[in-house]
Amino acid sequence: MSPYLRALIYSLVIITLLLTVTAWSIWFERKFSGRMQSRVGPTFYGPFGLLQPVVDGLKLLQKEFLIPESADRALFVLAPPLTVILALGTAAVVPFGSEVVAADLDVGVLYILALGSLTTVPVWIAGWASNNKYSLLGGMRAVAQGISYEIPLALAALVPVILAGSMSLTDIVNYQIQHGWFVFWPPGPGFLAFLFFLPASLAEANRIPFDIPEAESELIAGVTTEYTGMGFGLLYLAEYLHTLIVSAVASALFFGGWDGPLLPGLHWMVAKTLVLFAGIFAIRWSLVRFRSDQLMGICWRYLVPIGLGLVMVSAIWVQLAKASAQ
């Protein structure tokens, strides 16, 4: 089979998988958050409301896509698809099984970080093109937050990279299959790096408590204020996709990817991703949000210095491990 055909097939499979999981994850979040809040959640469509995502999608499709008179039309239309494309693009290098990966890049982690920081651009485009003060404030906050949180995210992702000695996600997972998951071994840096990766990735994905770019209670809905219909739907979808991919990356970096007994690798990978995903939901529905200056303070005062320290500790660990092996 030609490598191009293989990449095409895998990318189609992964995109379908991701979109399906995202759609049902919205159902799951609504049901789960409902129970967290003593509500029943969706029950109308299908058993246990399982068809709710379909209905949501249909509703958004039916709605008119309004473009405000004073908006920058081209940019306004461009922004939502761009966010989804960038979010899906990140998924290319995530290994969902030992063979299920669209493009096994040697610099996979770097690629993820690069595309992750690019997602700030369409959000800013959306905020700017809406020509709304709330959207503009939201866009400004998104940019400030995105740029700041790139650094702790990169530092946290650097720890597994140093420990495994490779930037390819497949290699990192293979290393973990041999030497144990990074959250558990080596004790300390791996687990702490995960604890830092989680808030940083939440901030990247604009989830509570870091969702200040679209804070409903302050900025109404921030960048998404002026979007209607499928434009809003795509921005919404991109946010969920981003969260899903972040949890997939975290499970590959820290939880040994497809590593697990009995079941095939893909099952383990999806299970780990979904558990992390559910954890992010639970956090979202349990916390209030930060103020923007406090958000920056946490990044620059805590996450960045401690992240640097973690990178140093893991580098020392690798050297010590080499020395003791000789």
Next chain:
Amino acid sequence: MSVAGLAMAVDVIELLTQRFSANSEPDGPPLVAPEHHLELARTLRDEFGYRIFGFVIASHHPATTKDGEKVDRVRVVYGLRTVGSHTRLASWQLEVDVGTSVPSLVGLFAGADWQEREQYDLVGIRFEGHPDLRRLMLPEDWKGHPLRKDYAIDTEVAPWR
């Protein structure tokens, strides 16, 4: 001195009647001349501890005198409150013609700002020395002052914007 449910302290009644020569009214709190108004409020705040701003109430009293002459009077009742246990209210009223204005209390109590704006808005009494006398409740372009007695309750109003 007769506001039911509002028993004023004896020393305040003394102050009102003796120092500020307030007239005892059959209805409502003692009537004070507008020129004593600010001084009275300052004395109450600084010497008697009436530090919490209470209320401002303007009411419109159109009447016809025995001579058949129409008078259009507005009465403004002010109230101040002491702090803490056994809190008391002190209140007094002023009476002016509709056209003239009442000295504003904003310089002494910042809270008088919105209250006086509301009374200006609804009753149409002007407050002298108020830094920002705009309508508070009704739109800027509203015609008339609704709580005047000559403003009928079913006055037609164009839909607002």
Next chain:
Amino acid sequence: MEVEVASSAVSASREISANQRPVTNRSPAKTRRGDPYLDIAAYDPEADLMVLNLGPQHPSTHGVFRLKLYLDGELIVKAVPFCGYLHRGVEKLCEKLTYVQLVPIFDKNDYVSPMMNEQSLVMAFESLLGVEVPRRARYLRTLLAELQRIASHLLWFGAFAMDLGGALGGGSTLFMYCFRERELILDVFEELTGCRFHYNTHMIGGNRHDVPAGWAAKVHSAIDIIEHRLIEYENYLTTNRIYLDRTCGVGVVDADLAMELGITGPILRAAGIDHDLRRDAPYHAYDELEVRVTTDIAGDCEARTRVRLAEIRESVRLVRLMIDGIPEGPLGSRKPIKTNLAEKSERGHAYAAVESPRGELGIYVIGGGANRGASPYRLKIRSPSLHALSCLPYVLPGHVVSDAVAILGSVDPIMGEVDR
């Protein structure tokens, strides 16, 4: 199940509150007063400031309230509040309706604590008309007021959390919890009066609805559950580090500013002034009860939350004291309402104030109006929310937009009462 846990849980909650006091400076703070009359044209001749209209259609303005903010970046330079979007002309309506008809209308003013509105109105009318209230009715009114205070503070707490945490996040979770517990009180009210919200349960000289059989037990179980769940709220939100970051030192209203503006209630008490009409000018049956007043010194959003949560606990205690000892006797001193012209007053002024959950809710009424004296000549509502909102132009400058929302939430404005 819940009921049994409650008593032991109370002491546990106190410990949590004591241990988890925030580490930030809790000394009495001074408001850095902004200038409400700042001349923007002189301050900013280049017109560099961004003007942001927060409201009137905004999810966290608690109704329809508009704040015109002059922003330097995200920092507020000047705040100009506009109210009146919900102005319904109740005071004008009072000139037309009679004393009997006005009671249900006043439920609609402060739609979060309608019981207090009815009580203040009925009290003002009673002092104007010189009507005595039987002891049973006074007790029942006290009881209803305290239950209403719990419900009102619970709603405020949920809404405040939502301002901090958003409609799609942890804030709405607490909002739902608070509504779940508030529902218990509304159920109790429904049992008594037949309505969950606009009760019309007071009449001049007494109460209209008597206590049904088995009501006391329902009240007991409701307040037991609420007291128990308060601990959950404290663990969930008020001891959370993120919440403390958002509220400590934010929106300080100091004692001088509060008194000057006529702000009463929890905001004044959070600024360190020990002032509560229930204890200091007792009405209803409060002279037979010992009301413990909670104060705090910091005067910020956190202190206001602390004071209000303590007031819920205090109300629970008072309800527990009263619920089993409602004295026997007649419910009203006047004949039941048979016509709208039942009560008449030719002249006179009267003022009555109650301690509503938002502060001193006073009714000033001048008798001798239309309908041959059956309507008031002039009626003025001293609304605590309006006084509380007037602190915004002084407090907001120097804060960012996120804080503006938190401060607006923490002063607990009810727009129905502000605009009337």
Next chain:
Amino acid sequence: MMPYFVDTLRSLFITMRNVLRKPTTVHFPMERRVRAERYRASFALLHDQSGEELCIGCKACERICPSEVITVDAEKRESSVTGKKRSYAKAFTLDQNACIYCELCVQVCPTDAIVMTRTAQEPAFHRQTLCLNMERLYDNERTQPLTWANASRLIEMQAPPAKEPAKAQDNADADQTGQAR
């Protein structure tokens, strides 16, 4: 940094505890909560045991209604049951669009004719649907559960103090003059 993680875990613990609790909401149109006995929602006009309309068209409710939603037209005609001539309501409309459910009309009714019902009106697409005419008010008597309260019960509950002897029966007899002191 550490308090953030600890407090997050504590908040998570509370929300997870609530996941295990029974949801408090019910799915409204399919499931309905039981309303209290005194719950007041909509209105009904009543007949007595012999099938006679109780409303005498005295307009007491029209006069007391604070939001002026009740209009009554009275007429005198012969009763179809007893054959005696008495006054009836020719038309009785209650506009629920503006009704504030204050129960004052029930309170003042001299013949216990108007009472409230315990099921609320369904949301309607037309304002006319919420306007109750006499026919629909009499329909409600048959189809809807009625509340506990009617005028004589309310008056009995609010009985005045003992020094004035309770005259519930006298009051019920169309005391049009009111009790001005």
